[in-house]
Amino acid sequence: MATKVLEGVNVADFGQTVVGSVAGGMLASYGAGVIKIESRARVDYNRQSPPFAEGKAWRGDRSGLWANVGNAGKYGITLNLNHSRGVEVAKRIVAWADIVIENFRGQRMAKWGLGYEDLRKINPNIIMLSASAYGQTGPYATHGGTGGTLVAMSGISQLTGWPDGPPMQPTWVYSDFFAPKFALLAIVAALDYRHRTGKGQYIDLSQLEVAMHLINPAILEYGVNKRELGRIGNRLTYAAPCGVYRCKGNFRWCAITVFSDGEWKNFCRIMGKPALAEDPQFATRMGRLKNVDKLDRLVEGWTINYSPGEVMELLQNAGVAAGVVQNGEDLARDPQLENRNYYWELDHPAFGKFVYSGMPAKLSKTPYEMNRSPSFGEHNEYVYTKLLGMSDEEFVHFLNEGVFE
Numbered sequence: 102m103a104t105k106v107l108e109g110v111n112v113a114d115f116g117q118t119v120v121g122s123v124a125g126g127m128l129a130s131y132g133a134g135v136i137k138i139e140s141r142a143r144v145d146y147n148r149q150s151p152p153f154a155e156g157k158a159w160r161g162d163r164s165g166l167w168a169n170v171g172n173a174g175k176y177g178i179t180l181n182l183n184h185s186r187g188v189e190v191a192k193r194i195v196a197w198a199d200i201v202i203e204n205f206r207g208q209r210m211a212k213w214g215l216g217y218e219d220l221r222k223i224n225p226n227i228i229m230l231s232a233s234a235y236g237q238t239g240p241y242a243t244h245g246g247t248g249g250t251l252v253a254m255s256g257i258s259q260l261t262g263w264p265d266g267p268p269m270q271p272t273w274v275y276s277d278f279f280a281p282k283f284a285l286l287a288i289v290a291a292l293d294y295r296h297r298t299g300k301g302q303y304i305d306l307s308q309l310e311v312a313m314h315l316i317n318p319a320i321l322e323y324g325v326n327k328r329e330l331g332r333i334g335n336r337l338t339y340a341a342p343c344g345v346y347r348c349k350g351n352f353r354w355c356a357i358t359v360f361s362d363g364e365w366k367n368f369c370r371i372m373g374k375p376a377l378a379e380d381p382q383f384a385t386r387m388g389r390l391k392n393v394d395k396l397d398r399l400v401e402g403w404t405i406n407y408s409p410g411e412v413m414e415l416l417q418n419a420g421v422a423a424g425v426v427q428n429g430e431d432l433a434r435d436p437q438l439e440n441r442n443y444y445w446e447l448d449h450p451a452f453g454k455f456v457y458s459g460m461p462a463k464l465s466k467t468p469y470e471m472n473r474s475p476s477f478g479e480h481n482e483y484v485y486t487k488l489l490g491m492s493d494e495e496f497v498h499f500l501n502e503g504v505f506e
Contacts, residue, residue, distance in 0.1 A: 105132025106467040110292070113191075113198040114138060114175065118146050119248065120232050120308060121204035122171030123281035128200070128288070129174035130460050130469045136194060136484055137175040137475060141506045142183065148477070154452045162451035168474040171281070173457050177475025178484045181506045182213050190504060191215060193489050195223050200288060204232040204308075207242035217303040226301040228291045232284050236307035246308065248274025255312035256319060262332040269332075276312040283311050341389035342368075342396050345426055346404040348412055354426040355409040357400065357416060362386060367419040372403045445471040481505055 107128055112135040114125035122137075122145075129135040139145055147167040154163040162168075180194075181187045192215070195201060201220060203210050210216050210231065217229045231237055234246025252258050252274050262269035287304045295301055313320070319330040335344040337358070345354045359365050362378075362385060369378040377383055377399070382392045389396055404412050409425040416423035425431065433456075438444065442459065449455040460469045485491045485499075499505060 104467065105470065106464055108132040108467075110134070110200065111198045112136065112200045112202060113194045115201070115203040115205070115210075116171070116232075117204060119170055119277040120280045120284070121202050122147070123278070124171070124230065124232065124284040124288070125175065125202050126171035126173055127281065127285050127460065130471055131464075132467070132469070133200075135175040136198075136480075136488075137172060137177050138180050138191070138194065139177065139477065140181050140183075141179055141478070142181050162476045165452070165455070168449065168452070168455060169457055172474040174470075174472035175475055176480040176484050176488075177478060178481050179478040179505045181504060182215075184502070184504050184506070186499065186502065186504045188214050190485075190499065192220075192223050193491075195220050195227065197489060198224065199226075199228060199292075201227060201229045202232070202284075203230070206245050207231075207233045207235065207237045221301070224301075226295060226299065228288065228295065228301045228304070230284055230288055230304040230306060232280060232306040232308060234308050236310065237305045241309075248277035248308075251276045251308050251312050254309055256316050257312060260316060260319060260330060260332060263334045264332050266332070275315055276308050279315065280306065280308045280311040336393065338390070339386075341386065341393050342400045344397060346397070346401045346412075348404050348409040349407055350409070353409045355404060355412040356424050356426055357404075357412070358422045359389075360422070364421050365389065368416065368421050371415050371419050371421075372400075374403075447471065447473045449473045450476055478505065 110128070110133040112125055112128050112133050114121065114135050114137050116122045116125050116137075125135050125137065139148075145167060147170060148162075148164050150164055150166045152165045154165065157163060180190055182191060191213075195215070208216075211219070217227075217231075220227050220229055233242070234251060235241035235244060246254075249270060252270060253268070255276065257275060258268040258270055261271060284304070284306055287306065291302050291304060322328055322330050335356075337343045340358050340360045343358045345356045347353075348355050359368055365383065365386075366375075366378040369375050381388065383389050383396060407415070413423045413425050427435065432438070433444075441463075443461075445457045445459055446454055447457060455473065457471050457473070459471055463469070481500075482496065485496050485505075486493060491499075
């Protein structure tokens with residue numbers, strides 16, 4: 102009996118950077134056997150991105166970003182798909198796999214002879230996920246794309262920032278971390294379909310279309326009223342006070358949102374100013390929205406006297422939405438995350454003790470498990486000779502020929 106929900110499912114992961122890698126990493130955490138396929142000839146961008154172990158940059162194993170963002174628990178191999186024999190070896194991996202994941206620009210896999218129709222000839226029941234920036238069809242299909250460009254293309258940047266300022270790019274690109282969840286859902290649905298019918302299928306995921314789900318209110322506003330939503334900073338058009346407010350401490354903040362007049366009365370009571378709840382300027386939501394600048398000054402005049410944790414506790418206990426704007430140190434010590442065992446501290450040859458982020462969904466019958474990320478090409482010999490059945494002589498020959506670069 103399987104101890105993990107995806108035990109026995111084999112995945113060939115050609116994914117790069119975030120989207121492909123995270124989709125494969127989630128499958129690995131829930132028990133799938135995932136082979137991460139990289140190349141020394143074209144090192145994954147995330148492997149070259151900080152933070153680095155001991156502050157020392159290196160193209161291989163020192164990137165904490167690569168290790169933690171989607172690559173835990175995988176077998177790590179190297180394979181040069183631009184080598185004349187590289188695609189031949191890749192097809193052996195496909196024959197072993199149930200699922201193939203890739204997120205190159207549209208049609209890139211087909212140019213290598215590894216498109217879905219090519220893979221079906223090798224493995225008729227294969228499930229293939231292509232998670233390109235724009236999808237495999239349409240005028241942008243062969244365009245390159247990153248999370249940064251997709252945030253702009255989807256309209257998220259147009260809605261991010263202050264009313265009197267230009268569009269802004271979020272520090273972390275949202276589409277990179279939403280797209281893998283859509284990918285995982287589609288893969289599980291395809292597995293269920295194959296279980297019922299015996300047939301695999303092709304999944305054409307557009308990261309741009311994933312990002313569009315994040316701005317549905319703007320699309321609805323234009324569709325219904327032909328009106329463009331603009332940038333409003335930290336505020337909402339239907340709640341006040343709403344924003345992040347300066348608290349006691351070195352650059353500390355708490356996010357607060359008041360939706361109803363009843364919540365506002367509770368807030369005024371906590372601030373020790375119950376009369377504010379009856380002040381005509383603030384007694385109603387419309388009044389608070391009209392006088393929001395003055396309101397924000399009043400709120401921050403109170404929050405500045407307390408730590409963000411104290412503000413959160415006081416307001417939460419009064420039924421008002423509030424949360425600390427947490428920094429890295431806060432998150433590392435967060436009692437909620439600690440109670441749910443969200444962080445996994447594992448030994449890694451390049452980092453020593455290294456902390457991985459866990460999976461947010463816990464299955465009662467088949468718990469997930471985190472394992473460390475692989476070193477660059479760490480499992481070449483094991484994967485090629487044991488999983489794929491390559492002879493020692495053939496393995497050494499390909500190694501010497503540069504196929505595993």
